Structure formats: C-alpha cells, structure tokens
Amino acid sequence: MNIGEILTNLWHSSGYYLFGEAQGWKSIIMIIVAFFFLFLGIKKKFEPLLLVGIAFGMLLTNLPAGVSDALFHPDYWTGEAAVANGVDYVYVLQHGGLLDILYIGVKTGVYPCLIFMGVGAMTDFGPMLSRPSSLILGAAAQMGIYLVFILAACMGMPGGQAASVSIIAGADGPTAIFLTKTLAPEILAPIAVAAYSYMALIPLLQPPFMKLLTTKKERMAVMQATRKVSKKEKIIFPILVTTIVCLLLPSVAPLLGSLMFGNLLKECGVTERLSDTAQNALMNIVTLFLGISVGATAVAANFLTLDTLKIVVLGLAGFILATVSGLLIGKLLYVVSKGKINPLIGSAGVSAVPMAARVSNTVGLKYNQGNYLLMHAMGPNVAGVIGSAVAAGFLLAVFG
Amino acid sequence: MNDLILSSVLDKNAALNPLDALLLAVIGIVVVFVVLIVLMLIIWLMGKIFDGSEKLKEKHPELNNKLQNAKAKIMFWKKSQPAKQVAPETQETANGTCGELKLINVEERDAAMIMAIVADNMGAPLNELRFISIKKVEDEK
Numbered sequence: 001m002n003i004g005e006i007l008t009n010l011w012h013s014s015g016y017y018l019f020g021e022a023q024g025w026k027s028i029i030m031i032i033v034a035f036f037f038l039f040l041g042i043k044k045k046f047e048p049l050l051l052v053g054i055a056f057g058m059l060l061t062n063l064p065a066g067v068s069d070a071l072f073h074p075d076y077w078t079g080e081a082a083v084a085n086g087v088d089y090v091y092v093l094q095h096g097g098l099l100d101i102l103y104i105g106v107k108t109g110v111y112p113c114l115i116f117m118g119v120g121a122m123t124d125f126g127p128m129l130s131r132p133s134s135l136i137l138g139a140a141a142q143m144g145i146y147l148v149f150i151l152a153a154c155m156g157m158p159g160g161q162a163a164s165v166s167i168i169a170g171a172d173g174p175t176a177i178f179l180t181k182t183l184a185p186e187i188l189a190p191i192a193v194a195a196y197s198y199m200a201l202i203p204l205l206q207p208p209f210m211k212l213l214t215t216k217k218e219r220m221a222v223m224q225a226t227r228k229v230s231k232k233e234k235i236i237f238p239i240l241v242t243t244i245v246c247l248l249l250p251s252v253a254p255l256l257g258s259l260m261f262g263n264l265l266k267e268c269g270v271t272e273r274l275s276d277t278a279q280n281a282l283m284n285i286v287t288l289f290l291g292i293s294v295g296a297t298a299v300a301a302n303f304l305t306l307d308t309l310k311i312v313v314l315g316l317a318g319f320i321l322a323t324v325s326g327l328l329i330g331k332l333l334y335v336v337s338k339g340k341i342n343p344l345i346g347s348a349g350v351s352a353v354p355m356a357a358r359v360s361n362t363v364g365l366k367y368n369q370g371n372y373l374l375m376h377a378m379g380p381n382v383a384g385v386i387g388s389a390v391a392a393g394f395l396l397a398v399f400g
Numbered sequence: 401m402n403d404l405i406l407s408s409v410l411d412k413n414a415a416l417n418p419l420d421a422l423l424l425a426v427i428g429i430v431v432v433f434v435v436l437i438v439l440m441l442i443i444w445l446m447g448k449i450f451d452g453s454e455k456l457k458e459k460h461p462e463l464n465n466k467l468q469n470a471k472a473k474i475m476f477w478k479k480s481q482p483a484k485q486v487a488p489e490t491q492e493t494a495n496g497t498c499g500e501l502k503l504i505n506v507e508e509r510d511a512a513m514i515m516a517i518v519a520d521n522m523g524a525p526l527n528e529l530r531f532i533s534i535k536k537v538e539d540e541k
Contacts, residue, residue, distance in 0.1 A: 132443040139436040146425035153421030160412025394428045399412040
C-alpha cells in the first residue's frame with residue numbers, strides 16, 4: 001500500500017486541485033460573486049427570499065466539475081443536443097442531479113405561474129378598481145420594455161434575447177423567467193439575477209428620477225380618497241380579466257390565468273384555505289425551488305461573458321426608462337386632472353409589488369407630511385403586473 | 401421588414417434590424433395600451449353599474465326595505481331550523497312546517513329527520529305533505 005499515492009489521488013480528486021485546471025479561475029470568480037449576493041441578501045436584506053436561494057445555487061453549481069456534477073448539468077438544458085432536439089426529460093429524471101430535477105419546474109414554466117398564483121392571492125386590486133385611470137400608468141411604465149428592446153436589437157442581439165432582456169424593465173421576476181426560459185434559456189441566469197437585483201434596488205434607483213422629473217408643487221399634490229369597491233366587483237374582476245385578455249393573447253394565459261385564479265381564491269370568500277395555501281405554503285416552497293435552481297444556471301462558462309455585461313447594462317437602462325415613462329404620463333395625468341393625480345404614483349407603474357408603491361409613498365411624504373400615497377400608488381403598481389404580463393404575452397406571440 | 405409582414409412568428413435566434421425592432425416596439429406598446437384601456441373602460445362601466453344600483457337603493461328606500469325584510473325572513477327561517485330544544489310534555493306547534501305540526505316529547509331535529517324520511521319513502525316533496533303531529537311512543541317496560 002502506497003500511502004503517498006493514495007494521498008496524491010485524494011488531492012487530485014478534490015475540488016481544490018480542480019480549481020487549478022483550465023477555466024478554474026472563472027469558477028473562483030463566480031463563487032466570490034455568490035458570496036457577494038449572499039452578503040446582499042442576508043446583511044443588506046435585498047430580496048432575501050430569492051437572492052439567498054439564487055446565491056446558494058450559484059455557489060453549488062460553480063464548485064469544480066467533480067463536485068457540481070452530482071447537482072447540475074448545464075449541457076442537459078443548453079447543450080447542442082438539447083437545443084437541437086429539445087430537452088430529454090426522461091434522461092434528466094434518470095441521470096440528473098438534485099438541481100437538474102428542481103430546474104424542470106423552471107424550464108416548463110411551472111414555478112413562475114405558481115408564484116403568480118401566490119402573488120394573485122396576496123394582491124388587493126381594490127385601489128386599481130376604485131381608480132381605473134391607474135391602468136394608464138401601469139401601461140405607461142411598460143414603455144421601458146419596448147425602448148430596451150429597440151436598444152438590444154441595435155446592439156445586435158437576436159430577437160429572442162432582445163425580448164428576454166427587455167422584459168427586465170417590467171420589474172417582474174416571474175414574468176422575466178417565464179419569457180426567457182422559452183425565448184433565450186441560455187441567458188436565464190443573468191436575466192433572473194439582474195431582474196431580482198434591480199427590483200431590490202428600486203428604493204435607490206427611482207427617487208433621483210422622481211425628483212428630477214417632477215416639480216415640488218407636483219410632488220405635494222394631495223390625492224382624494226376614491227370610491228369604495230364592492231365585494232362583487234372584486235370577484236367579477238379576475239374572471240373578466242382572464243376571459244378578455246387570454247382570448248386576445250393566449251400566450252399570456254398561463255401567467256395571467258394563475259395570477260387571476262389566485263386573486264379569485266382570495267376574493268370569492270369561500271376558499272380561504274386554498275387562498276392561505278397559495279399565499280404561504282405553496283409560495284414559500286416554489287420560491288425555494290425557483291431561487292436555488294435559477295442560481296444553479298449561473299455556471300461560470302455561461303455567466304462570465306460579455307453578454308452578461310450587456311444584460312446588466314440594458315436591464316438598468318430598462319428600469320430607468322420604465323420609471324421615467326411612468327412619471328411622464330403621471331405628469332400628463334396631473335395636468336389633465338387639474339392637480340388631482342400626484343405624478344409620483346406614475347413610477348409605481350413598474351410592477352415590483354409593493355416596493356415601487358412604497359417608494360412613491362416615501363417620496364410623497366418627504367415633501368408633504370400626511371400625504372399618504374401608498375393606496376393610490378398600489379393602483380398603478382398592480383396594473384403594472386397586468387401590463388408586464390401583457391407585454392410578455394405579445395413578445396411570446398411574436399417570437400414563441 | 402418583410403419578415404414582419406409575411407410572418408407573425410419571427411425566428412428568435414435571428415438578429416433583428418433596428419427598423420423591425422422599432423416597428424415591433426410600436427405595435428407592442430399599442431397592444432399593451434389597448435388591452436389596459438379596454439380593461440379600464442370595463443372597470444369604469446362596472447363601477448358605474450354598481451354605484452348606480454346603490455344610488456337606486458338610496459333613491460327608492462321602499463325597494464331596499466322590501467329586500468331587507470325578505471332577507472330577514474329567510475334568515476329567521478334558517479335559524480329556526482336547527483333548534484335543539486326538547487319539546488315539553490304539552491303540545492306545541494313547530495316552526496317551518498306546512499300548516500300546524502304538534503310535537504309530543506320529540507325534538508325538532510328528530511321530527512325533521514322523520515319528515516324527511518317519510519317524504520323520501522313516499523316520493524313526494526316535503527312541502528306538499530302535511531304532518532299533523534309526531535309523538536314519541538314510550539318504551540315498554
């Protein structure tokens with residue numbers, strides 16, 4: 001028995017040795033990035049429910065090949081065979097690692113839809129129903145998506161990638177994942193990371209533009225209480241939206257249908273147990289699976305590319321353009337309504353619920369103590385969720 | 401541009417020229433606005449209908465009163481159904497039956513069950529049957 005040989009073999013099979021192989025440095029960078037995201041999620045509390053999962057998935061998948069092979073195989077999903085013939089799910093189930101199996105829910109679009117069901121069960125559409133003009137602001141903020149789409153096309157991105165990058169501007173993680181897994185699965189990880197990171201940074205990103213584009217008088221505008229919405233209206237609304245919008249854009253049916261089904265469970269008053277499950281247990285389980293499996297796709301070879309840098313830059317531009325579009329239409333409504341609509345609620349048209357509405361409220365309170373804009377901003381905020389789903393449905397219909 | 405005109409589904413892997421992208425963006429934003437404006441109009445209309453019915457109730461309180469009275473009667477009837485009081489020795493009339501029903505040493509719940517079984521066996525609706533009295537027969541000692 002040669003102890004030296006045994007120790008040498010042990011060393012050669014260890015992850016530390018494998019870091020020294022070609023491209024090993026890329027894995028080290030990705031692991032450092034994963035540590036940084038863990039720091040942001042845990043210490044800075046930036047979207048921790050998702051960012052911690054994404055970061056940990058990123059850490060696991062970037063351990064050297066011998067270690068990460070037991071967990072995730074990128075070639076099963078974006079390899080040449082998978083691209084040419086489609087994913088072989090039976091093979092994945094037989095030979096895949098834990099994260100491969102969890103990733104099936106992302107690839108098939110099940111997780112984003114279930115998340116939307118939970119979001120629907122948690123959302124009160126009352127503020128939007130009491131002020132229908134909120135929908136205009138929800139639509140306005142989606143202009144950011146299409147402006148980035150033009151920019152991405154000008155930068156030479158293929159149509160599917162341009163559409164996937166542009167949807168980051170919708171500030172809607174599940175929608176971004178749902179669209180990207182269909183149109184550009186090879187860039188799913190950077191898009192998911194960019195979308196959730198920018199959503200977490202909304203309190204930092206939006207206020208400078210809100211101040212830049214509005215006057216002090218506009219920011220101080222007080223909005224009056226709106227009409228009380230009856231229970232019947234709240235029950236009819238999800239049924240109507242599903243019927244009307246899904247007939248027009250069938251490609252959006254999985255997302256919008258799930259969102260409205262969740263909302264109907266909440267509002268109909270006879271399915272409290274199901275609503276509770278959608279809001280809590282189901283939402284938590286799916287968030288857990290979604291975070292770690294999306295993070296796993298951030299393999300160094302796919303992530304550390306120039307395309308990722310483009311996605312990060314375009315995503316940031318998209319968030320800013322969406323905020324600016326919402327604010328400008330908000331200013332227009334301020335003029336049309338003779339000062340009855342505070343333009344600050346326009347920035348809440350990006351669909352990060354309820355973060356964007358909270359930002360509008362915080363900025364409004366800063367200039368006029370006692371001027372609570374939160375409920376008024378929730379209208380455009382939830383309208384933005386519908387708007388970004390419609391925008392995604394259009395892009396899927398064109399490129400799907 | 402020809403791609404857009406000839407086919408509604410574009411190749412997701414092909415690069416787009418900026419003019420096509422611009423055209424798609426314009427169509428896309430128009431679709432978003434049209435869908436949300438249609439929803440806005442529907443919500444507005446729905447609000448008008450519901451507000452209108454509320455105003456109608458305020459304008460014609462007698463209609464509202466009639467509705468409330470009817471609801472109250474239904475509630476009273478429903479509440480009276482599962483009453484669990486044991487009938488006293490004396491003869492008493494039970495609520496919610498067709499005509500007068502005398503219960504003698506019988507709980508209302510038991511009486512309801514007996515009536516339901518009889519109706520089922522006879523194949524006739526309960527409200528078309530008339531029960532005069534239900535009496536508990538004492539066990540033989």
